[in-house]
Amino acid sequence: MFPSKVYFFLSLLIILPITTAFGQYFEVRGKLFDAESKEPLAFVQVALFAAGDQTKPLTFSDTDIDGNFSLEVPRGNYTFKAFFIGYSDLLKEGITVNGLTDLGELAMQGDGQSLQEVVVQTTKLPIRSSMEGITIAPEANLANVGGTLLDILRNTPSITVSEDGTIALRGSTGTNILINGRNSSLTQNLDQLPASAVEEIRIINNPNARYDAEAEGGVIDIILKKGQDLGTHGGLEATYGTRNRTNLGARINHRGLKLNTFAGYNFRDWKDVGARQSTRVLFEDEETLQQNTETARRNVGHNLTYGADYYFGNNVLSYEGVYQSSLDRQVNTLFAELERGGASPEAFDYVRRNQESETDTGLDNALIFEHSFKDKGHLLRATASHSYRNQFKTQEIDIFNNTLEPLPENRTGQELAYIDEVRNISVLQADYIKPLENGKFETGLKSIFRKFDNDYQYLRFDESEGGFVEDPRVSNRFLYEDQVLAGYAVYSKTKSKFEYALGLRGEMTFVDTYLENTGETNKQRYFDLFPSVQGMYNISDVHSLKFTYSKRIDRPTAWRLNPFPDITDSLNVRRGNPNLQPEMINSFELGHMANFKKASLTTNLFYRHVDGQLDFITIVEDGISYSQPANLLSSQSYGLEWIGTGEVSKWYSLNGGLTIYRIIVDGSNISQEFTNSGFAWNLKLTQDFKLPLGINFQLAGTYDSPEIEAQGRDLAQYFIDATLQKSLFKDKGSIALSVRDIFDTRRFAGFARTNTFSQDFYSKQETRIVLLSARMNF
Numbered sequence: 156m157f158p159s160k161v162y163f164f165l166s167l168l169i170i171l172p173i174t175t176a177f178g179q180y181f182e183v184r185g186k187l188f189d190a191e192s193k194e195p196l197a198f199v200q201v202a203l204f205a206a207g208d209q210t211k212p213l214t215f216s217d218t219d220i221d222g223n224f225s226l227e228v229p230r231g232n233y234t235f236k237a238f239f240i241g242y243s244d245l246l247k248e249g250i251t252v253n254g255l256t257d258l259g260e261l262a263m264q265g266d267g268q269s270l271q272e273v274v275v276q277t278t279k280l281p282i283r284s285s286m287e288g289i290t291i292a293p294e295a296n297l298a299n300v301g302g303t304l305l306d307i308l309r310n311t312p313s314i315t316v317s318e319d320g321t322i323a324l325r326g327s328t329g330t331n332i333l334i335n336g337r338n339s340s341l342t343q344n345l346d347q348l349p350a351s352a353v354e355e356i357r358i359i360n361n362p363n364a365r366y367d368a369e370a371e372g373g374v375i376d377i378i379l380k381k382g383q384d385l386g387t388h389g390g391l392e393a394t395y396g397t398r399n400r401t402n403l404g405a406r407i408n409h410r411g412l413k414l415n416t417f418a419g420y421n422f423r424d425w426k427d428v429g430a431r432q433s434t435r436v437l438f439e440d441e442e443t444l445q446q447n448t449e450t451a452r453r454n455v456g457h458n459l460t461y462g463a464d465y466y467f468g469n470n471v472l473s474y475e476g477v478y479q480s481s482l483d484r485q486v487n488t489l490f491a492e493l494e495r496g497g498a499s500p501e502a503f504d505y506v507r508r509n510q511e512s513e514t515d516t517g518l519d520n521a522l523i524f525e526h527s528f529k530d531k532g533h534l535l536r537a538t539a540s541h542s543y544r545n546q547f548k549t550q551e552i553d554i555f556n557n558t559l560e561p562l563p564e565n566r567t568g569q570e571l572a573y574i575d576e577v578r579n580i581s582v583l584q585a586d587y588i589k590p591l592e593n594g595k596f597e598t599g600l601k602s603i604f605r606k607f608d609n610d611y612q613y614l615r616f617d618e619s620e621g622g623f624v625e626d627p628r629v630s631n632r633f634l635y636e637d638q639v640l641a642g643y644a645v646y647s648k649t650k651s652k653f654e655y656a657l658g659l660r661g662e663m664t665f666v667d668t669y670l671e672n673t674g675e676t677n678k679q680r681y682f683d684l685f686p687s688v689q690g691m692y693n694i695s696d697v698h699s700l701k702f703t704y705s706k707r708i709d710r711p712t713a714w715r716l717n718p719f720p721d722i723t724d725s726l727n728v729r730r731g732n733p734n735l736q737p738e739m740i741n742s743f744e745l746g747h748m749a750n751f752k753k754a755s756l757t758t759n760l761f762y763r764h765v766d767g768q769l770d771f772i773t774i775v776e777d778g779i780s781y782s783q784p785a786n787l788l789s790s791q792s793y794g795l796e797w798i799g800t801g802e803v804s805k806w807y808s809l810n811g812g813l814t815i816y817r818i819i820v821d822g823s824n825i826s827q828e829f830t831n832s833g834f835a836w837n838l839k840l841t842q843d844f845k846l847p848l849g850i851n852f853q854l855a856g857t858y859d860s861p862e863i864e865a866q867g868r869d870l871a872q873y874f875i876d877a878t879l880q881k882s883l884f885k886d887k888g889s890i891a892l893s894v895r896d897i898f899d900t901r902r903f904a905g906f907a908r909t910n911t912f913s914q915d916f917y918s919k920q921e922t923r924i925v926l927l928s929a930r931m932n933f
Contacts (some may be wrong), residue, residue: 186224329738394926484513644661831867853877
């Protein structure tokens with residue numbers, strides 16, 4: 156035993172000094188800053204690799220808010236590398252670590268792209284201004300906690316969201332909404348996409364020829380989270396609110412040097428109630444129709460995002476996918492009172508109770524290949540994507556005539572409707588970027604293939620048949636197909652103080668529609684050229700002037716072309732118009748950007764002229780109001796916009812925007828009644844207060860002024876949200892209490908006025924909601 160103990164003791168004497176020497180870790184530190192602005196760079200990924208081997212980092216971290224980093228490694232020889240989006244990788248080889256090693260201040264060079272964003276160096280900017288528009292960071296606005304993409308847009312400057320979820324940008328509802336830069340059928344229902352799944356939103360008011368020419372108002376690009384940090388990261392979140400509203404989510408990603416994988420899941424169970432009132436008066440018939448609708452709705456949905464990036468050589472192969480599934484149930488009970496005066500006065504009451512059930516399934520897949528040539532910024536990118544969506548809706552309608560009491564014994568009729576809509580969108584795209592001396596050349600090809608199939612079956616209960624019988628006068632199947640074949644070229648140049656970009660895009664459009672029950676077809680073929688001009692003059696490091704111009708097109712969407720009627724309310728019917736033609740838009744913008752140390756302010760003066768303005772008009776036929784889209788002669792809009800963000804003090808900051816504009820609508824080609832004009836404005840203001848004990852308090856307010864329509868006006872809407880958030884676990888977690896619409900003021904209202912009738916409406920949903928949310932990141 157003794158020799159064994161001696162041997163063991165001697166072994167320890169030999170091994171311990173060796174393991175101590177090799178096991179001791181030493182700090183490697185330094186600081187990163189922007190080579191041009193000299194400002195520190197926060198949240199940059201830094202890593203140390205074994206000398207001669209950059210396949211796997213031995214240790215990695217992020218810089219802090221002041222650009223400082225600290226890494227720990229044993230003695231040895233290493234290579235240091237820093238990664239940051241928008242900057243060239245910083246590589247420093249031949250680092251020998253024998254003790255504390257200070258790399259000093261290291262400068263990172265921008266990637267050389269022209270027309271770059273003007274960025275205020277703050278901790279986490281909610282709004283960043285660029286040449287083409289603004290970029291929104293949703294997580295910086297606490298009012299978005301537990302919400303959806305529509306909640307983000309409601310809190311975004313220059314954007315308004317209507318009662319049915321329609322998005323308007325600077326007063327225009329013609330917007331091209333993209334998912335990760337791609338056309339997707341998932342954008343048809345933005346309330347299905349949770350706010351927590353969104354990384355950022357890019358609003359491009361006047362896009363150049365690189366983008367689709369489609370949409371009057373511009374482009375809204377929704378960038379979903381995928382995770383790019385080295386190592387394994389993720390997060391969990393849960394929200395619970397009044398009326399048992401629930402939102403649960405989880406996300407994770409793992410990033411190595413060769414492979415990045417990511418996934419995220421959200422479950423949402425949301426309930427809403429509301430009421431709507433409308434009054435319509437027909438002057439000649441002396442008829443008044445008063446309607447009150449009570450609504451109760453529950454939506455249960457699942458949202459899954461997933462994908463991977465594979466890095467090999469100078470190439471990246473990426474796959475991105477989104478899956479959505481939801482079940483929406485709602486009951487709409489409409490109470491109507493109809494009174495006619497004149498020589499033979501009469502009155503008629505009725506109730507329509509509509510029980511709707513809708514299943515919605517969507518799938519989005521994309522494959523992206525990117526090759527970087529040896530020259531910095533020399534790039535080839537190819538994308539193939541397909542988007543599928545299927546909505547199946549059942550409407551069971553009970554009718555109660557000559558009564559305002561919807562009791563079983565009072566039922567006088569039944570109607571049944573099935574709506575089965577399938578949407579497919581396929582996109583093939585290739586882009587090539589070639590750097591030039593003080594500039595670059597971009598070109599590309601894109602093909603979009605869309606196919607929509609809307610099958611509408613309408614039945615009435617027939618007492619003699621003892622069951623439901625289809626009504627062929629209302630049932631229909633509408634098929635829509637289009638193809639857009641496009642090519643573009645953009646040349647940009649950067650001089651000492653002046654940058655500019657000239658672009659030209661060509662698009663060939665094929666549209667075919669078919670209404671099965673009537674055999675009616677509609678074919679459209681047209682080719683258009685769309686020039687774009689962008690310029691920016693850098694007066695100083697603080698001030699810049701910009702000018703943009705683009706010609707654009709807004710094609711009628713499939714649902715606007717589909718003539719099938721919505722029978723939810725038999726006296727107020729919405730239908731499409733298969734004879735619609737596209738709008739042609741010329742858009743100009745002149746702006747000033749000021750980038751201070753702790754604040755930024757962007758001022759934009761814009762003008763837009765539209766030929767063939769698409770707008771909804773209301774006509775009355777045989778006592779029934781029909782709301783349908785039509786091509787008006789033209790419209791003009793011009794206005795002024797301010798968007799800013801600033802840190803007033805260490806404990807108080809604010810951001811927001813104010814947009815003032817005038818709209819002039821000329822519908823004299825239909826009737827002088829459809830000519831209107833007026834001013835409108837909207838204000839978004841968010842205030843952040845940093846309180847002691849890691850508590851943040853935020854107030855977010857919105858005001859949308861009255862806005863003119865072809866026949867009338869939508870009234871103002873306004874609301875204030877408040878959120879109190881407490882950081883936990885060294886800012887890795889948080890808990891938040893939110894009150895949406897504190898004063899319960901948010902509602903939709905408006906009126907229409909013509910020579911033959913007037914119509915007023917008021918709609919109020921349950922908007923004052925209390926939500927408790929918790930988050931944890933790892």
